[in-house]
Amino acid sequence: MISHAPPGYDCPFCALIAGSETQRNSESDVVLRDAETTAFVSPKWWAGNPGHVIVVPNQHHEHLYEIPDGVLAAVYRTVAKVARAMRASYRCEGVSTRQHNEPGAGQDVWHLHFHVFPRNAGDDLYLRDLEVRWVSADEREPYAARLRAALADYPSALERDHHGREGSRRTDPRGGRA
Numbered sequence: 132m133i134s135h136a137p138p139g140y141d142c143p144f145c146a147l148i149a150g151s152e153t154q155r156n157s158e159s160d161v162v163l164r165d166a167e168t169t170a171f172v173s174p175k176w177w178a179g180n181p182g183h184v185i186v187v188p189n190q191h192h193e194h195l196y197e198i199p200d201g202v203l204a205a206v207y208r209t210v211a212k213v214a215r216a217m218r219a220s221y222r223c224e225g226v227s228t229r230q231h232n233e234p235g236a237g238q239d240v241w242h243l244h245f246h247v248f249p250r251n252a253g254d255d256l257y258l259r260d261l262e263v264r265w266v267s268a269d270e271r272e273p274y275a276a277r278l279r280a281a282l283a284d285y286p287s288a289l290e291r292d293h294h295g296r297e298g299s300r301r302t303d304p305r306g307g308r309a
Contacts, residue, residue: 134193135234136241144187144242147171157268162278163213164189167205170213172271172278173246178262179254182221182274184247186210192243194232206245213247216281221274223249227256 136142143153148169150158160171162184170186177183186209192198198206214226227248231238248256 133196133233134241135238136193140241142191142240142242144169144185144240144244145191148187148189155265159268160271160275162216162275163209163282165205165209167202168209170209170247172275174265174268174271175263176266177248177256178259178264180248180250180256181266182217182249182271182278184213184217184278186213186245186247187242193241194238194243195230196232198243206243210245210247212282212285213278216278216285217247217249220277220281221249223251225250 143155146153147156147158147161148164152158155174156171160174161169162172163170167189168186169189170184173183173185186206188198188202188206190202192202195203210228214228217223218226227250228245229248230243230245250256
């Protein structure tokens with residue numbers, strides 16, 4: 132088993148999953164929690180991409196190498212739900228996801244997690260990796276509230292495009308959904 136967690140590691144994601152406040156996260160950051168996963172607004176924001184979300188399995192798994200396939204599938208189902216809700220509620224032009232395994236790939240919390248970023252043309256997310264800041268719970272709350280509302284209305288809210296119009300899916304020439 133590959134592990135980079137130091138001895139006695141106190142996992143902040145496990146603490147949040149258990150309902151505890153951490154140094155960086157609070158329960159008000161959580162936008163979705165089910166039997167297998169938790170999604171929350173990250174306290175660390177990249178310039179140009181405020182309100183990104185972290186999705187984690189509720190069971191502690193450090194990385195992709197050893198997570199059971201069924202748990203990974205549940206995590207990615209939540210990633211997809213969050214991405215759809217983010218696009219609908221943030222009115223962004225798209226969404227990017229990323230995930231890191233081990234220090235050489237940029238992992239710095241030893242609990243498997245996926246980042247879900249709101250994206251807009253020209254935001255230069257991948258060029259601005261050093262332009263990050265820690266934000267307060269008050270700054271995160273409006274984003275968490277919008278996502279919770281969109282997820283509570285799932286999937287009907289997600290049928291709208293990023294301008295709030297119904298029927299965002301492509302329509303075929305015969306008048307049906309493509």
